[in-house]
Amino acid sequence: MSEGKPIYASLMAVQAELKAPKGQHNSFGKYDYRSAEDIIEAVKPLLKENGLFLNMSDEVVLVGDRYYIKATVKVVDVVTGESVQTSALAREAAQKKGMDESQVTGTASSYARKYALNGLFAIDDNRDADTNEYARQTSQNAAGARSQRNAYPSKGSVNDDLRSKAMHALSKEMQRVGASGEEVSALCGVKFGKTNSRDLSTGELSKLAANLEAWIAEQMGGGK
Incomplete structure (x- = not known):
């Protein structure tokens, strides 16, 4: 010593x-x-x-x-x-x-x-699966997508904008509850039979965001 x-x-x-x-x-x-x-x-x-x-x-x-x-x-x-x-x-x-x-x-x-x-x-957990790096990245990607659509509007821009808002809402909710990308992908499979959030419809994205905290608590409770 x-x-x-x-x-x-x-x-x-x-x-x-x-x-x-x-x-x-x-x-x-x-x-x-x-x-x-x-x-x-x-x-x-x-x-x-x-x-x-x-x-x-x-x-x-x-x-x-x-x-x-x-x-x-x-x-x-x-x-x-x-x-x-x-x-x-x-x-x-x-x-x-x-x-x-x-x-x-x-x-x-x-x-x-x-x-x-x-x-x-000084332990860096930014790339660990139980952090919200995925949520931040998803939020950044959604923001970039919105900027591109505003610069080059298309016929489906209204639907695209609704989907972008739904993705952004999900990202914000992931940050709020500390949910990882892996947890969200697993929920997509359990609740919707989809591989990840990118495969969800706009309605499914909104439903996932609205129920994210409860569904994660449900899975945590069932897995212990």
């Missing part, structure tokens, strides 16, 4: 050495991902080597009319008492089909802790 080293130097050493495996598998979405527990198990030996203590805490906060779990992750230098911390929020689902209240809160806590750990230990 090192003594007298500034806490940011110790934290930098941990960040440089940390390799957090993706030890979890989502059978519904067919992808691997890392959980908060995976990160914690991987970082424990490195914290010990650098004289750091890890502390995590949760609190329920009200934002607008919705409740969020706020997770705070802190590392403390055991010699100097210096500390560094980060926080992250995860919202409890409005619909709890298939899950009791403790499961819903526990899921929100796990997500919040994971993203707080990501921030503290």
